[in-house]
Amino acid sequence: MALRDERVTLAHGGGGKAMRDLIEEVFTSVFQPDAMEDQARLVSEALCEPGARLAMTTDGFVVDPVEFPGGDIGKIAVCGTVNDLAVGGAKPLWLSAAFIIEEGTEIALLRRIVASMQAEAEKAGVRIVTGDTKVVGRGSADKVFITTSGVGVIPPGRDMAATKVRPGDVAIVNGVLGDHGAAIMAARGDMALSAEIPSDCAGLGHLMQAVLAAAPDARACRDATRGGLASALNEIAEAAGVGIEIEETALPLRPEVKGVCEILGLDPLYLANEGTLVVFVPEDQAEAALAAMKTVPEGAGATVIGKATDGPKGRVTMRTLFGGGRIVDMLVGEQLPRIC
Amino acid sequence: MALRDERVTLAHGGGGKAMRDLIEEVFTSVFQPDAMEDQARLVSEALCEPGARLAMTTDGFVVDPVEFPGGDIGKIAVCGTVNDLAVGGAKPLWLSAAFIIEEGTEIALLRRIVASMQAEAEKAGVRIVTGDTKVVGRGSADKVFITTSGVGVIPPGRDMAATKVRPGDVAIVNGVLGDHGAAIMAARGDMALSAEIPSDCAGLGHLMQAVLAAAPDARACRDATRGGLASALNEIAEAAGVGIEIEETALPLRPEVKGVCEILGLDPLYLANEGTLVVFVPEDQAEAALAAMKTVPEGAGATVIGKATDGPKGRVTMRTLFGGGRIVDMLVGEQLPRIC
Amino acid sequence: MKYAEEFRDPKAAKALLARIQDVVTEIGATKDKPVHIMEVCGGHTHAIFRYGLDKLTPEGLEFIHGPGCPVCVLPMSRVDECVELAEQEGVIFCTFGDAMRVPGTRKSLMQAKADGCDIRMVYSPLDALELARRNPDRQVVFFGLGFETTTPSTALSIQQAAREGLENFSVFCNHIVVPPPIKALLDDPHMVLDGFVGPGHVSMVIGIHPYDFIAQDYGKPIVVAGFEPLDLLQSVLMVLEQIRDGRAEVENQYARIVPEHGNPVSLAAIEDVYEMRPSFEWRGLGEIDSSGLRIREKYAAYDAEAKFGIGYGAGARVVKEPEGCACGAVMTGRMKPVQCPQFGLGCTPEMPLGALMVSSEGACAAYYQYGGARAAEPAE
Amino acid sequence: MKYAEEFRDPKAAKALLARIQDVVTEIGATKDKPVHIMEVCGGHTHAIFRYGLDKLTPEGLEFIHGPGCPVCVLPMSRVDECVELAEQEGVIFCTFGDAMRVPGTRKSLMQAKADGCDIRMVYSPLDALELARRNPDRQVVFFGLGFETTTPSTALSIQQAAREGLENFSVFCNHIVVPPPIKALLDDPHMVLDGFVGPGHVSMVIGIHPYDFIAQDYGKPIVVAGFEPLDLLQSVLMVLEQIRDGRAEVENQYARIVPEHGNPVSLAAIEDVYEMRPSFEWRGLGEIDSSGLRIREKYAAYDAEAKFGIGYGAGARVVKEPEGCACGAVMTGRMKPVQCPQFGLGCTPEMPLGALMVSSEGACAAYYQYGGARAAEPAE
Amino acid sequence: MCLGIPGQIVEITDAARMMAMAEVSGVRREVNVACIAGADLNEAVGKWALIHVGFAMSEIDEAEAAETLEALRHLGEAQEELEAMAAGQAALEDAR
Amino acid sequence: MCLGIPGQIVEITDAARMMAMAEVSGVRREVNVACIAGADLNEAVGKWALIHVGFAMSEIDEAEAAETLEALRHLGEAQEELEAMAAGQAALEDAR
Numbered sequence A, B: 001m002a003l004r005d006e007r008v009t010l011a012h013g014g015g016g017k018a019m020r021d022l023i024e025e026v027f028t029s030v031f032q033p034d035a036m037e038d039q040a041r042l043v044s045e046a047l048c049e050p051g052a053r054l055a056m057t058t059d060g061f062v063v064d065p066v067e068f069p070g071g072d073i074g075k076i077a078v079c080g081t082v083n084d085l086a087v088g089g090a091k092p093l094w095l096s097a098a099f100i101i102e103e104g105t106e107i108a109l110l111r112r113i114v115a116s117m118q119a120e121a122e123k124a125g126v127r128i129v130t131g132d133t134k135v136v137g138r139g140s141a142d143k144v145f146i147t148t149s150g151v152g153v154i155p156p157g158r159d160m161a162a163t164k165v166r167p168g169d170v171a172i173v174n175g176v177l178g179d180h181g182a183a184i185m186a187a188r189g190d191m192a193l194s195a196e197i198p199s200d201c202a203g204l205g206h207l208m209q210a211v212l213a214a215a216p217d218a219r220a221c222r223d224a225t226r227g228g229l230a231s232a233l234n235e236i237a238e239a240a241g242v243g244i245e246i247e248e249t250a251l252p253l254r255p256e257v258k259g260v261c262e263i264l265g266l267d268p269l270y271l272a273n274e275g276t277l278v279v280f281v282p283e284d285q286a287e288a289a290l291a292a293m294k295t296v297p298e299g300a301g302a303t304v305i306g307k308a309t310d311g312p313k314g315r316v317t318m319r320t321l322f323g324g325g326r327i328v329d330m331l332v333g334e335q336l337p338r339i340c
Numbered sequence C, D: 001m002k003y004a005e006e007f008r009d010p011k012a013a014k015a016l017l018a019r020i021q022d023v024v025t026e027i028g029a030t031k032d033k034p035v036h037i038m039e040v041c042g043g044h045t046h047a048i049f050r051y052g053l054d055k056l057t058p059e060g061l062e063f064i065h066g067p068g069c070p071v072c073v074l075p076m077s078r079v080d081e082c083v084e085l086a087e088q089e090g091v092i093f094c095t096f097g098d099a100m101r102v103p104g105t106r107k108s109l110m111q112a113k114a115d116g117c118d119i120r121m122v123y124s125p126l127d128a129l130e131l132a133r134r135n136p137d138r139q140v141v142f143f144g145l146g147f148e149t150t151t152p153s154t155a156l157s158i159q160q161a162a163r164e165g166l167e168n169f170s171v172f173c174n175h176i177v178v179p180p181p182i183k184a185l186l187d188d189p190h191m192v193l194d195g196f197v198g199p200g201h202v203s204m205v206i207g208i209h210p211y212d213f214i215a216q217d218y219g220k221p222i223v224v225a226g227f228e229p230l231d232l233l234q235s236v237l238m239v240l241e242q243i244r245d246g247r248a249e250v251e252n253q254y255a256r257i258v259p260e261h262g263n264p265v266s267l268a269a270i271e272d273v274y275e276m277r278p279s280f281e282w283r284g285l286g287e288i289d290s291s292g293l294r295i296r297e298k299y300a301a302y303d304a305e306a307k308f309g310i311g312y313g314a315g316a317r318v319v320k321e322p323e324g325c326a327c328g329a330v331m332t333g334r335m336k337p338v339q340c341p342q343f344g345l346g347c348t349p350e351m352p353l354g355a356l357m358v359s360s361e362g363a364c365a366a367y368y369q370y371g372g373a374r375a376a377e378p379a380e
Numbered sequence E, F: 001m002c003l004g005i006p007g008q009i010v011e012i013t014d015a016a017r018m019m020a021m022a023e024v025s026g027v028r029r030e031v032n033v034a035c036i037a038g039a040d041l042n043e044a045v046g047k048w049a050l051i052h053v054g055f056a057m058s059e060i061d062e063a064e065a066a067e068t069l070e071a072l073r074h075l076g077e078a079q080e081e082l083e084a085m086a087a088g089q090a091a092l093e094d095a096r
């Protein structure tokens, strides 16, 4: 039966025919799970190679607005989880997707989100194998929240971890910083700023494969999402017990992102990214890694930004434009736009 | 650093120190994941037995109120996903948990929820191996939503599926119907009803093991959550292409649940359960299955409620108290309290 | 459940069914020439299908499902007005759950809620009153829907609001009364009815005498009946016995609840608060004289129609039933629901076309959901 | 970024640094006997640490970080009043993001928001004005915070509201002015200052002459400076040159932005809307005469203090700085942030004890976050 | 139409507004008792009434209820006897 | 204090309220131009101004800016020469 409603009502979450129609028409017709069981049933030979490990990850996505230049919540929900698998050295295999939908959400919007999830999953070579939908009353959610979980396989012998970073290792990012954070700020219109900044939202699985092929001893990698590059670096420095020094002049930034930061007094190092990672590789594999990254679209802007040092353990510092040094600390709370 | 806030603020979702403190103090200190990577890394020999399959499932949990007689959203979030694994014949292994938290939510509440998740996970013999937290503004969520995903292993040779049910198979439930739905209605106080009805919320992994040991050819099983027993039966009838006939007099119901239904004009067959399943077993294993269920606390109230028939395919009927027959259709939208 | 489950005893049901069979035989009714009994009330329709009584009663007895479901007979333009009220700035619109899914010409209340209206499902007008107390800066409008059973509750609520001087509570009154449509049906030349099972909860308010005209003027028996299955079967038996005996009386099967003269407090409240409208529109039946109530001038402050200028007669309303709808024929007993060409195709509970598919008390919805006719058919 | 990035050229910076080194040497200042220059403005403090200038300038030059951060000098009781206003029924409380995390004695605005207050972060008072237009049934209160730079924006907004007759917009005025605390510092017997770098954006409004007293009455040089690193270095050099030459003048390094006599439109708006309070409390400095503004009687309708009876002087306020807080000593140059016994222990940006740890422009916060002193230490 | 269910009045909760607690199968809800209350509200406690949309609409006449029930029970027993007789008859005939 | 950034006025958006669009590095925001506007508001278009909290607070004096910049550039070049000389000197010394 064709969905007649233009918007989601509470009936679509009630467990009856309306819900079944919504799920079949909007979700499973696109994701095409194998069977309508409560669970997906999956087989992977790669998982059974001796020494292989299963990687499992989850992230909730709550972006406002749900559609923005460069992507939508569906694209992020797939990319984010694919990336959390990939940056750990896993090959992403399967995703689950759970939707929490606010009463009144347009069904056409859901269709667009689902289409973009499927497109992104295909691009990444993963399947969305199981899912769930819940509908909550108006004002009990903000349009739609998506939680994706991912399962992948880490091949035998691979063991990337923040703890493995050693002084001298080189830090490479795959492109400009802060686009997603600035794009969302502009798209939200909270501060009434407008700018043509597309989110960097992208799946980084293929990029990681390229890196690992070129730099098999890559130590650790993080996607620099919430909290930005600064947080990713601090996490790594702390886990590895090394210092990290980055070069201010080496940080790739889009002019519009600089503009947003200057207007609102923000630091782009703390802005969120959704398709940007930082990888630490041994010095002797840095060049190869960099070259390999540039062969993949998501790595076109790859550049070395700094290195691990035997400086104060856990501390990230930046050499400023003038050669001065400063700490790049973790963010305190969240970055607030400021006027002074 | 000790969390000084009594309530969650947006800063706790900002990707900085406040967030790290929240995660460490409230979540990871209890769940104790192996490492602070973006992903859990897991090994299971059972997964690699020839013929074994991996089961993956996900559910979002949005219950209001988040704490209610018999459980809380954390307990449901673990039980629900454990159950979706178990009813498919899988042994649940690992869970992920993603939290979407409304600004202003009491941190003490989060701690209680997390404690109950951990307790339930231990009971079920699963580990919560990875997670995520997001904070949204006041009014953009309702206190806390939890999405859990689960991974389990289906042993070689086991293949439970709704499609496998054959005429003559016996339908058994493990206990009273509709407790969760009625408990939530009473706890919410929407219709200003008060009643001492505890939710049936329970993990059913051990129960399923008992069933499968006693009735190795059990065909299919469903936990009768949203949409109640009626929806679970309709799903099975449709998938298997059989009729299903149940006996009104055989349906186990708590008097208070009957009371709620009489007052609001609801049908208990459509009320949600969170610890109630219906399993179809071949007739010659029914007695053994029933006996086995009764050995487990969650199956103490187990009883046969009907059987699959070669009646109209996909149709669920009920023999009423007087021997009359009626269809038990799928719910249309959601069940609304009615006065006429 | 005291005073309820005792009246569901299968043994007694069997006995009543046997007696019903006997009396039907005595009357000489057969499948081809059945005796027609109308259960006026949707609650009875619901009980018939819920307990499968339609399949247990003899073939020579045919139930005609009457217009006694206030949700089914609610015209689409009433729903439109509800939506319009709910869309007013600052309004909290309260309704029984029953009305949530009824389609209007624009949308249902369920859809209006999804579109952002503040619509609350309540169990009682008292809950709306409480919302008004708690939200002094909002206007709380209660959708007064239902027959005489429900009318006292809104009347008493309005009186209570007046006593408290609540200025932000009003009732959108669409209360209707039972006897006029029965009279209209009896006046219908197509109608062949042999007797009635009367709505017990209406009579608990108005007593049994408002039905005297049925016996006296039309010579048809009526038995005011309770809602438990034994009540219903016993009442059917009593109607059949009257038919067999050539009697036409108003009998009371439901004396434990229904006082002969109704409830004086309820009647006084209705009289105080409401007056009859000259006529009122019923979905599937059209305009019926003196069949709907409105709020008296003295309570105009609690009358949502007066307060918001929205409501019955306030504007030109297109009263058009959807094409192909056979509700009128079903309600007058000329057609069974399954005989309607739209049944199960253009008209389903998910997407009701006609009035009788709207609520689970509507005859078509009951047929569809509980399987009046589908149970024997193969699944599609 | 035109007019910004040109002033970040490393080559020129190197040259300026070399010249600064030369002049410091000429003056004869050393690590043990340094020349003390105060950057009054938090924006300059921020720039010093952001670009690591503290580590590039010679040891004989010491920056004293002044009181020029409006967030840092905001007393806790002001925050309490903000929370009180935000808690009023129907109020939308608007603030710059800077003030969100400042602790009050009860809670911060961030916490008040979590507790249910409707608090919005805005970029401009114009955004609050727009909120007022769009929410006629709500009271929009804007937290007017800042020095002369920011004061014209709220004055112009109030004038605009008055022109439009907006009745639901008001400003909680806590604007303060720069010269009086400088004077207070200069009068402090402990203070040893050799010159000032003046806040450029304040002077773009008030011009450079309000600082004449510094040169004339106290014989200290002051250079009004821009905020780019080259601006800052050049200004420091200019101050040092005055010191070396024995001059005490008011110079303007930032002439591209700062007109000698300020901005007449801004000055007129301030004059029209505001008047001086007899005295005002500064966190870490105490009450300072004629250092804070209030809204004139004729704009009382836009004065949140008048409208809600909450605000400066409205009640007995306990003005007590937390125990162990050394902010006063730091602000007067007697102590470095790291010398405060609370620094990094009882006082961190997550849980600030004193004023200077509150905002990223506060000297202690800048030291802590950008590593004024921590950079060389091993991690804890 | 007009869903109603018997409940027992267990407690007066707000005499001024004529509100009382009613109980149905262990489920409680506050209801208005104006329609069944006499001069002394407390006399309503313990009574059974038909509850509809939050109002106690009609007091249950326990004698009438007992009478109806008695008649029904009678009928049921008579039916059982009849069936037993029929069964006996059938057995006899089978035996023949 | 007092974060400000130079932006260019690109368009008048609401003359009555003296609002105009300002642009900073491709980022636009509506600002009030009362402080920099002359009698003809349109003359503000194209001008650069210091933007603070949504207000164009002060017009940028392009000549002054150029002058400051020139002086700084000069300084930079002089420094480079000095360094080159020093390097030459060092090279000479090394060579010795």
Ligand code: SF4
Residues within 6 Å of the ligand: C324, C325, C326, C327, C328, C330, C337, C340, C341, C342, C343, C344, C347, C353, C354, C355, C356, C357, C358, C364
């Ligand atoms: S099937 Fe639909 S249209 Fe036909 S009579 Fe029934 S309600 Fe009316």
Ligand code: SF4
Residues within 6 Å of the ligand: D324, D325, D326, D327, D328, D330, D337, D340, D341, D342, D343, D344, D347, D353, D354, D355, D356, D357, D358, D364
């Ligand atoms: S460390 Fe804290 S208490 Fe000490 S001077 Fe700085 S701000 Fe004040």
Ligand SMILES: [Mg+2]
Residues within 6 Å of the ligand: A057, A058, A059, A084, B038, B039, B131, B132
């Ligand atoms: Mg993750």
Ligand SMILES: [Mg+2]
Residues within 6 Å of the ligand: A059, A080, A081, A084, A225, B038
């Ligand atoms: Mg992630």
Ligand SMILES: [Mg+2]
Residues within 6 Å of the ligand: A083, A084, A222, A223, A225, B038
């Ligand atoms: Mg990550």
Ligand SMILES: [Mg+2]
Residues within 6 Å of the ligand: A131, A132, A133, B058, B059, B060
């Ligand atoms: Mg699910």
Ligand SMILES: [Mg+2]
Residues within 6 Å of the ligand: A102, A139, A141, A142, A143
């Ligand atoms: Mg929303």
Ligand SMILES: [Mg+2]
Residues within 6 Å of the ligand: A038, A039, A131, A132, B057, B058, B059, B084
């Ligand atoms: Mg699931």
Ligand SMILES: [Mg+2]
Residues within 6 Å of the ligand: A038, B059, B080, B081, B084, B225
């Ligand atoms: Mg589930």
Ligand SMILES: [Mg+2]
Residues within 6 Å of the ligand: A038, B083, B084, B222, B223, B225
């Ligand atoms: Mg399930």
Ligand SMILES: [Mg+2]
Residues within 6 Å of the ligand: A058, A059, A060, B131, B132, B133
């Ligand atoms: Mg995460």
Ligand SMILES: [Mg+2]
Residues within 6 Å of the ligand: B102, B139, B141, B142, B143
């Ligand atoms: Mg909420």
